[in-house]
Every structure is written in C-alpha cells, then in structure tokens.
Amino acid sequence: MAEGQGRKPLELSGALDKFGYEETTPEIGREYVNVNIVDDLLKAESADDLLRDLAITISRRGVVFFRAQTNLSNDLQKEFVHRLGQLAGKPEESSVHIFPLAPAHVPEGGTPDRHISYVNSVGFKYMFEKMPNMDKRRFDAAEWHTDIQFEPVPADYTSLRVIKLPETGGDTLWASGYELYNRLSKPYQSFVDGLTVTCRADCVLMAIRNRGEKIEEGERGNPLNTGTALTAVHPVVRTNPVTGWKSIFAVGQFSKRINEVNQYESDELLKKFYGMIQDNHDLQCRFKWRNPHDIAIWDNRSVFHRATFDYMNLGERSGNRAVGIGEAPYFDPGSKSRAEALGLVKEPQSNGAPATGHAKACPSMAAGGGAVCPKMAAMAANGAAAGGNGMAH
Numbered sequence: 001m002a003e004g005q006g007r008k009p010l011e012l013s014g015a016l017d018k019f020g021y022e023e024t025t026p027e028i029g030r031e032y033v034n035v036n037i038v039d040d041l042l043k044a045e046s047a048d049d050l051l052r053d054l055a056i057t058i059s060r061r062g063v064v065f066f067r068a069q070t071n072l073s074n075d076l077q078k079e080f081v082h083r084l085g086q087l088a089g090k091p092e093e094s095s096v097h098i099f100p101l102a103p104a105h106v107p108e109g110g111t112p113d114r115h116i117s118y119v120n121s122v123g124f125k126y127m128f129e130k131m132p133n134m135d136k137r138r139f140d141a142a143e144w145h146t147d148i149q150f151e152p153v154p155a156d157y158t159s160l161r162v163i164k165l166p167e168t169g170g171d172t173l174w175a176s177g178y179e180l181y182n183r184l185s186k187p188y189q190s191f192v193d194g195l196t197v198t199c200r201a202d203c204v205l206m207a208i209r210n211r212g213e214k215i216e217e218g219e220r221g222n223p224l225n226t227g228t229a230l231t232a233v234h235p236v237v238r239t240n241p242v243t244g245w246k247s248i249f250a251v252g253q254f255s256k257r258i259n260e261v262n263q264y265e266s267d268e269l270l271k272k273f274y275g276m277i278q279d280n281h282d283l284q285c286r287f288k289w290r291n292p293h294d295i296a297i298w299d300n301r302s303v304f305h306r307a308t309f310d311y312m313n314l315g316e317r318s319g320n321r322a323v324g325i326g327e328a329p330y331f332d333p334g335s336k337s338r339a340e341a342l343g344l345v346k347e348p349q350s351n352g353a354p355a356t357g358h359a360k361a362c363p364s365m366a367a368g369g370g371a372v373c374p375k376m377a378a379m380a381a382n383g384a385a386a387g388g389n390g391m392a393h
C-alpha cells in the first residue's frame with residue numbers, strides 16, 4: 001500500500017476564525033485581510049493550531065493570499081512554509097527544496113540562498129534569450145504547471161513573496177485540479193484513476209546541455225530527490241492527504257507521457273487536461289500583486305499556476321520563493337472527489353447532462369429523453385426567466 005493511502009483528512013480547529021477574509025472565486029483562492037504572518041501566526045501563542053488550520057485552508061482553497069508582509073524575511077518565509085507542511089503531516093525527511101540550478105541572477109540586495117528561488121524578470125530575460133526556439137507567445141505567458149513535478153518527492157506548499165513590482169502587469173493565475181477532476185464524467189474518472197504520468201524537467205536539462213550549467217546533485221529537500229535525471233513517475237489522479245480529495249495531477253510543462261496508453265492517446269489526454277483549464281476560467285483565479293511583500297501560498301498537489309510576462313517595459317519584477325517538500329504522490333482508490341466529499345455531486349440525466357434546479361423536481365423532465373417541461377416552455381414564451389425549484393409542480 002502506498003504511503004499515505006487510507007490516511008484520514010485533517011479537520012479545522014477553528015483557530016483562524018477570528019481573522020477576516022474574502023474568497024477570491026467560489027472554486028479557488030482566499031485572501032486574508034489585515035493579518036501579519038510573523039506577529040499573528042508564527043509568533044502567536046497558539047502558533048501550531050493557527051498554522052495547521054492555515055495549511056488545511058490552503059489545501060482546501062488551493063491558494064491563499066496575504067498583503068504587504070514587510071517583516072517576513074527569507075529565513076522566516078522558509079520556516080513558515082516548512083512548518084505548514086510539518087503541521088499538515090509531511091514525512092520527517094522532507095524539508096525545503098533546493099532548485100537544481102543555481103539562480104542565473106540574484107537580484108540587487110538579495111543574498112544567495114539555495115533554499116530560495118529568485119523569480120526575477122532580469123533573470124528570465126537572460127534565460128529566455130539563451131533558449132533556442134523561444135517564441136514570443138511563450139514569453140508573454142508562462143505555461144501552466146505545478147512546481148518541481150520532476151522530483152520523486154515534489155512540492156506541497158509553495159510561498160511566493162513579490163518584492164519588486166512593475167507599474168502594472170505580472171499577475172499570477174491559479175487553477176483547481178480538484179475541479180478538473182470533478183468536471184469529468186464518472187466513466188471518464190474511472191478511466192483516468194490509477195494511470196501514471198512521467199514528468200521531466202526539460203527546461204533545466206536544456207540549460208545544462210546548452211549553457212553547461214551545473215546541476216545540484218545533493219539532496220534537494222528529500223533523500224529521494226538527488227541525481228541528474230530530473231525525472232519522476234507520478235499518479236495522474238493524486239489524492240491530497242490533507243483534504244482527502246482527488247485532483248488531476250498530469251498538467252503542464254513537466255508532464256510528458258501518460259504511461260499506460262499509446263503515444264497518440266497520451267498526447268490527446270495531456271492536451272485535454274491542459275485545454276480544460278483554458279476553457280473553464282471559473283475554476284481559475286487571478287491575483288494582482290499590489291504592494292511589495294504581498295505573498296501567495298498554494299498547494300501544488302491540487303492546483304496549477306501560471307505567470308504572466310506582460311510587463312517587460314513597465315519595470316523590474318522580483319519575487320522570493322520558498323518551496324516546501326511534501327510526500328511522494330499517491331492515488332488512494334478509497335478517496336473521493338471534492339464534489340463527492342462535500343455532497344455537491346449532481347445527478348446525471350439519461351442524456352448525461354447534470355440535472356439542476358427545476359429539472360430535478362419536474363416529473364416531465366425527470367422522465368429524461370430530452371422531454372420538455374410544459375410550464376417552463378410557457379414561461380419562456382412569456383419572456384420570464386425559468387429557474388430554481390420554486391417552479392416545482
């Protein structure tokens with residue numbers, strides 16, 4: 001049995017209830033208002049309860065934001081992300097990731113630190129200019145991905161604190177992997193459950209080949225993350241140990257090949273998952289960085305994210321990223337989708353379309369086969385909006 005399989009999801013204690021927040025969209029994202037991570041959480045008397053509840057909240061909402069955390073140093077940011085993971089039950093051997101390449105550019109005032117990745121526009125420019133076949137479009141919007149998916153033991157929580165902002169632009173987007181899974185029909189879910197995907201860091205391997213850069217071969221946050229292969233096999237449907245919910249995990253630039261099907265089918269499936277994110281913007285959220293030291297923390301097990309490179313003439317953008325290492329990904333066949341766990345599953349009609357509102361209560365429509373409700377048809381003819389269960393008859 002894979003490690004973590006059968007693990008019980010974590011429950012909130014309510015420790016965070018005293019803080020105000022706004023849900024970014026119904027599906028994903030939460031922004032806490034007027035909370036200082038250092039004073040109100042890390043150094044609070046009940047820090048463990050607060051941080052455990054925050055980890056659970058990040059895992060449930062996918063991504064959480066705090067504004068203007070000006071007293072959060074690199075060291076505290078690393079401690080923060082590591083403690084979130086520990087309190088949410090990550091294995092003892094997992095710590096904070098070391099990116100396999102040394103940063104191409106440590107921004108002014110930044111100290112070289114192998115546990116911090118500098119997400120810096122000057123560094124990107126340097127990197128992109130040296131990349132063959134880098135077309136304009138890919139320069140404007142990075143690709144959807146989940147961080148360091150090429151490691152055998154990849155990320156749980158990533159924290160990104162943006163320190164230097166352009167005049168405008170540089171928003172980051174997140175998309176819910178839970179909801180990608182929810183939007184597949186039952187037979188499709190059964191088909192993808194249990195498949196595996198090979199992930200590889202081609203961009204890093206290319207930098208080594210083309211620019212002769214040296215790889216960090218020592219432990220990168222876990223004894224299993226070593227060597228130069230930068231390749232791992234993971235489940236296509238991953239169970240999040242904190243929520244117990246299933247998520248599609250095979251999305252983005254590192255996901256190369258679905259192993260149990262032929263090349264053509266693998267290409268099709270990967271394209272389908274990626275396309276579902278692009279076609280369903282109601283499972284995404286977008287964050288506008290407004291102040292230096294705004295911070296986002298997300299759960300890479302169940303969300304994807306994407307940077308926007310639309311600010312190149314509008315000033316430098318620079319962020320400090322600390323990435324926690326979680327557990328080896330697993331698929332627990334006993335786990336549920338988020339919709340099933342929360343009782344949000346809609347009953348399918350015989351034509352496969354989900355029955356909602358009036359359609360559930362109406363005897364004509366419940367008969368299926370595309371039968372039309374006479375009352376709704378009459379109301380539509382009168383120009384009235386038909387909806388809700390209030391029209392049951």
Ligand SMILES: O=C(O)CCC(=O)C(=O)O
Pocket residue numbers: 119147158160170171172305306307308319321
């Ligand atoms: O710069 C951004 O908006 C996000 C970059 C990114 O992918 C990351 O920090 O993991």
Ligand SMILES: [Fe+2]
Pocket residue numbers: 145146147305
């Ligand atoms: Fe990333």
